[in-house]
Amino acid sequence: MGEPARQLDTIDVGRLYTAEDAAAYEARFAGVDAATMLGVLLRGELAGKVAAVSSFGAESAVLLHMVAQIDRDVPVIFTNTQKIFGETLAYRDGLAERLALTDLRVFRPDPRLLAAKDATGLRWSYDPDGCCDLRKVEPLRRALVPFEAWISGRKGFQAGTRTALPRFEADEGRLKINPLADWDKPRLDAYFAEHQFPRHPLEAQGYLSIGCAPCTSKVQPGEDPRAGRWRGWDKVECGIHVATKPGEDPVF
Numbered sequence: 001m002g003e004p005a006r007q008l009d010t011i012d013v014g015r016l017y018t019a020e021d022a023a024a025y026e027a028r029f030a031g032v033d034a035a036t037m038l039g040v041l042l043r044g045e046l047a048g049k050v051a052a053v054s055s056f057g058a059e060s061a062v063l064l065h066m067v068a069q070i071d072r073d074v075p076v077i078f079t080n081t082q083k084i085f086g087e088t089l090a091y092r093d094g095l096a097e098r099l100a101l102t103d104l105r106v107f108r109p110d111p112r113l114l115a116a117k118d119a120t121g122l123r124w125s126y127d128p129d130g131c132c133d134l135r136k137v138e139p140l141r142r143a144l145v146p147f148e149a150w151i152s153g154r155k156g157f158q159a160g161t162r163t164a165l166p167r168f169e170a171d172e173g174r175l176k177i178n179p180l181a182d183w184d185k186p187r188l189d190a191y192f193a194e195h196q197f198p199r200h201p202l203e204a205q206g207y208l209s210i211g212c213a214p215c216t217s218k219v220q221p222g223e224d225p226r227a228g229r230w231r232g233w234d235k236v237e238c239g240i241h242v243a244t245k246p247g248e249d250p251v252f
Helices: 018-026 036-043 060-070 085-101 109-118 128-143 184-196
Strands: 050-053 075-079 104-105 149-151 168-171 174-177
Touching: 018 168, 018 174, 036 060, 050 060, 050 128, 060 085, 060 109, 075 128, 075 168, 109 128
Parallel strands: 050 075, 050 149, 075 104, 149 174
Antiparallel strands: 168 174
16 A cells, blocks of 8 residues: 555644634734734745635735735735636736736646536535535645644624624634734725725625625625624534634644
């Protein structure tokens, strides 16, 4: 028998981060603004060990601009689920060009898994969790293999489930950084205006949180910005944002 196949969802390099490590980073950067915090980390201990993960959605330009201002060579990971709005793909390309990102990495679902588990392409209609796992969670795990840490664009105001969002989490042994966790919508809008960034073309049509086309609908007045995601299902996250809880070991 030969060597067992290497698992692609394990970490190849560096340390494993725990909930205690995340808490220590939270305390270390308490009161430090997002751009300064990112500058310290991207030029310091996480240089070459971190990637930014972006959906190129309604508010993605803010975080991507902050990262590019510090180091435009930081890898930016985009998971193309093959159910993405065409407008998102066009917005991604235009924004990446404007910000002069040098390392945009696009990951897609494994075609063998799709053939086995979603041959019709309709799994989203009866098993959205399974669809997200195939089309987003598994590709992102592959994308993150070389990295100790990753940067997320989540904000606390986006949904009731995110109101207590910290800026640092331990996620499957990696350090996950949410620099904009405490930013609100007016602050994001002001940043867009200051830097004259183009808005995602679907935002003006009422799509305030933009994911895959079959599972994204317009948000009604008074609803959470993410209310249009998986409408009618008891589901609020795609599955990539399930952090390791305090006292638990990393899952691989």
